[in-house]
Amino acid sequence: MAESRSTSTSTSKARSPKATPTPTTDGTPRRAVVVGGNRIPFARAGGPYVRASNQDMLTAALDGLVARFGLAGERIGSVAGGAVLKHSKDFNLTREAVLGSALSPETPAYDVQMACATGMEAIVGLSNKIRLGQLESGIAGGVDSTSDAPIVVSDALRTILLDLSRAKTAQQKLAAVARIRPNHLAPSAPTTGEPRTGLSxxxxxxxxxxxxxxxxxxxxxxxxxxxxxxxxxxxxxFFDDLLTPYRKLTRDQNLRPDTSAEKLAKLKPVFGTQLETPATMTAGNSTPLSDGASTVLLASDEWAAERGLPVLATVxxxxxxxxxxxxxxxxxxxxxxxxxxxxxxxxxxxxxxxxxxxxxxxxxxxxxxxxxxxxxxxxxxxxxxxxxxxxxxxxxxxxxxxxxxxxxxxxxxxxxxxxxxxxxxxxxxxxxxxxxxxxxxxxxxxxxxxxxxx
Amino acid sequence: MTAARPEPVVVALAGVPSLGGLYARGVAGSVRPGRSRTVRSDDLPRTRLHVGGVSPDPAHLTDYQRLVGETGSDVLPAGFVHVLAFPVATALMVRGEFPLPLLGMVHLANHVEQRRPLTVTDELDIEVHAEGLAAHRSGVSVDLVATVRADDDVAWVGRSTYLAKGYQLSDGDAADDDRPRESPDAPTAPPTADAPLAPTARWRLAADTGRRYAAVSGDQNPIHTNPLAAKAFGFPRAIAHGMYTAARALAEVGPRARGEAFTWDVTFAKPVLLPSTVDVRIADDGAGHAFRVWSSRSGRTHLEGAVRPLP
The missing domain is CATH 3.40.47.10 (Thiolase/Chalcone synthase)
Structure with missing residues (x-):
């Protein structure tokens, strides 16, 4: 089921004889619909996904979506996704996930990053492209691992290592290495602190x-x-058709069905303890650090209809x-x-x-x-x-x-x-x-x- | 205050002096036997030290900007200009004619007028003189005034008020001095000033904060870099450079809010012992942005000040 078969769409008038069609735009926005979604259960940091990378989890969520909607081998218009805690090697995280998935390798992908709104921004961007007629289909995704978070070396060590990589003579290299001090070796993990304020x-x-x-x-x-x-x-x-189990997890790990007001009231406040007012925020009424991935299949009405896929909602x-x-x-x-x-x-x-x-x-x-x-x-x-x-x-x-x-x-x-x-x-x-x-x-x-x- | 002063004597230096050598002279001068602990208000030298053609070093600028949280712009942060002028001010203070010792001098307050932006391509003329010798309840204070010109135009003026503890002014009258002068070890702010404020930021200042700012600013005063030396001057641990904390506050106000021409005032109350965590509030107060830094533990104010637009 390649997109090139969709010959009956209203936007396929001006088409060159050979090229795979990219829909033309006639300036009239149309609907972008949500066909469905798929995610893996969310795990707590250090839980069952502890060794899974962002790419692993995003690919797992993507493959579950492909299986649910019969998209194997399909060329999707674009896959947009991202992660907040991202390794520098993952500059093309979403494209790499696509290449590792059952989707056609001719499916383009791009990364999006807007902190915790990354997933929303990916969905909005793809919806707009569909509404404009630039895309017939899109998959928005998002993933994060706090268990497999990038650790970086200190800025001081990084500067020296970069100088070392630029050094040409043995003497220059030695001089660079000689600048390394033991305290440079302490790695720094990402924090939830705001860079400008230092407050978490x-x-x-x-x-x-x-x-x-x-x-x-x-x-x-x-x-x-x-x-x-x-x-x-x-x-x-409700989640039967929204979720694909992963690493033996079938439900969100953080879920506590039997929690009660009494149990929550016992937890000690963890934020705002230095303020004048009583601290009220605990681990129970704050989100935990988590690992997981999600995807959403977006499309034009025509694209969904041709494949007999449901349309749940419009963005x-x-x-x-x-x-x-x-x-x-x-x-x-x-x-x-x-x-x-x-x-x-x-x-x-x-x-x-x-x-x-x-x-x-x-x-x-x-x-x-x-x-x-x-x-x-x-x-x-x-x-x-x-x-x-x-x-x-x-x-x-x-x-x-x-x-x-x-x-x-x-x-x-x-x-x-x-x-x-x-x-x-x-x-x-x-x-x-x-x-x-x-x-x-x-x-x-x-x-x-x-x-x-x- | 300066009206009665005779004609200044401008002494031109060939270049910005090296702080290392100046400290050696400063240490020697400070412990000079027979140095009088009583000074007269006209004891200040008429000397104005002048250095022309100072060209900011881009790598130095970047190091400074990274350290205090400024963006890597070509515009020189107001605190960076202070760093450029600081060796000239130090050179003035280690001259034999200067009546107060360099060693152990405490920074009480700082006032900067950034009249127009200076950039990394500007050639700077720096001139420094001392004025305003005044009695203070725990010593004698003096203002070191640096004027920085580019293209013969005054772009930046900085006034740093320092205290020499244990000195006396024989003919001084503290009453006519209306600038805030707080002793670093006296309970300073009235209770209302210490009323709880919601912080907008929290700084975790590591033990090496003083050494890192010393490396960039050249201000190697051992009370900032060495806990033992700090003890010798009566501090339980090394203390942060006042101009480091003030520069971080200026950076957090940010380029948009401070504008191109502004004043940057700060009063140092209680020194920040290293390492420590401090709460910070930087907020629009109608006339500009006021800032205050206080101990997260005790609530005592370390420094406060304001950044206000210049007309």
Whole structure:
């Protein structure tokens, strides 16, 4: 099933006789649809994927998708994906994963990186190309391994080694080597610290949590709901066609179906312990470091129809946001709250016009601070330039099949997890149903998007 | 303060002096037997040391920018210009006519006016003089003023206030001195200034912070590089260079927020002992960006200051 067989598409008018068709553009955007998705269960750092590389996991997720939708040997328009913690040797991570997969080796691929919004950005970019008619099909992917994270040598040693590689004479080489000191040899592993502030993501969120006065109980309640909702979704078979087991893991390793408010209340706070206000953020209401990969199959209606594939949802629109966290003006993880009103305005919608809300649970308090912003008359007026508050949402529509607190959060894989799940939820809910996604990211960024049942 | 001073005597140096040699002279001068611990307000030399044609070294600039967190731009960070002028100021302080000892001098405050940007291709004229000898509750303070010109135009002026502990001003009047002068070992900030603030950043300063800044700045004062030497001057451990912490704050304000022409003020309260972790707040205060650095453990202020646009 090569793409060249799709002779009946509406965009195949101007075609040269021999070349494999690249669809022409007539300037009219069309729909980009989500056909489905596939991910591997998410593992905890140091868990069953401890020896698996980003490329291993992305290929596994990709091959599961290929198997599910019969794409073996298919030339997909483009595969876009990425990882946040990336080895320098993985400069072409996604293309290498494609070459190792069952897809046609003529499938092009490119890497995307936007911290934890990498998966979302890959999906939005491919959707736009499909809408423009540049692509008929695309696969968005994301993967991260905190177990197989790159370790780099110190900057001092790196400078010396680079000088050494440029040295021509034995004397120059000796002089370079002689500069190496024992303390240069300590390796540095990546951290979740913001490069400009030195504060970890958790410490940043703790500042925002304190500023909005989010209680420990509210955070634990959200965390508990995440676990219970995810467990219920597994029990109902919701993930049966969204997941391929990997390394003997069949469910997200972090999931604790029997967690309770009492158990969560026992955990010690780990972030914000140096602030004046009581520390509220624990390992229970923060996402754990995780390993995993996800993929989403996107297409034009025609491409899906030709192959008899389902269309679950359309990617309607998306918006990115960013905040000035460096000077303490806004929270590091609040950019989604800033981007949503712009997205709503462009689409003529209110915050209440949705059947599902998927707000990535980087921390329970990230979600709760987002909601607090939208409910705050003052914040919406003064910081977002709105006429008033966006208002509250129906909490029973929030992260209904669980989110990152329960599933885990392999950074770049989270966007694909959310989009595939939400697309399926919308298809089940039926025509006219609509979902809102918000995924925050390091660097004070976020990508938000609207999906509708196809 | 300078009005009554006689004509300055400009002494031209052939080039920027080497700090190593200056320190040797400074150490010798500081322990000179019979050195008087009482000085008069007109004891300051009329000398202005001048060095022309100073060409910034790109590799040196890069090392500085990396260390303090500046982007590798061709524009010289205001703190880098201070580093270029520092040997000239040191040369002035080790001359026999200078009434205070180099060794053990404490940096109290620093004020920089960056009037226009300087770049790596500019040829700089650096002139340094001393003024404002003043009584301080634990010694005598003095201002070293560096003026940096490019194309005969004053682009940068830096005023560094240093304290010689244990000295006395025989004819001084501390009351007419309105600049903030805090002793490094006295409880400085009033309680309100130590009220809890949300940090915007946290710096983990390693034990070798002083040695790394010394390597780039040339300021090899042993209180920054050697714990034993620091003990000899009354500090339990080596202390961070004030200008390193101030330069990091300036870098974090960032090029957009500070603009091309700005003032950069800092007052050093309590020295930062190495290693340590400090909380930092850098925020828009309406008139520019104010910054404060305090101990993550005790909450005591280490330094505070502001970066404000110049009209």
């Amino acid at each position: 993501m958790g410490e940043h969120q703790a500042l925002t949590t304190a500023a909005f006065g989010i209680s420990r109980e509210a955070q634990d309640e959200l965390a508990m709901a995440s676990h219970h909702n995810l467990a219920a979704a597994y029990d109902a078979g 309607v629109d998306a918006e990115a946001g960013a905040t000035d966290f460096v000077h303490g003006r806004d929270g590091l993880l609040m950019a989604g709250a800033h981007a949503v009103p712009r997205l709503l305005a462009r689409n003529g919608l209110t915050l209440q016009d949705f059947d599902f809300y998927e707000i990535h649970e980087a921390f329970a308090s990230t979600v709760l601070c987002n909601l607090a912003i939208w409910e705050s008359e003052e914040y919406c007026r003064e910081r977002l330039g709105l006429d008033g508050a966006l208002g509250p949402i129906d909490r029973s529509k929030l992260n209904v099949h669980g989110s990152s607190l329960a599933a885990g959060h392999p950074f770049a894989a989270t966007g694909g997890r959310i989009v595939a799940s939400l697309a399926k939820m919308l298809a089940e809910k039926g025509p006219g149903s609509r979902g809102l996604i918000s995924v925050c990211a390091a660097g004070g960024q976020a990508v938000v998007a609207i999906l509708e049942a196809a």
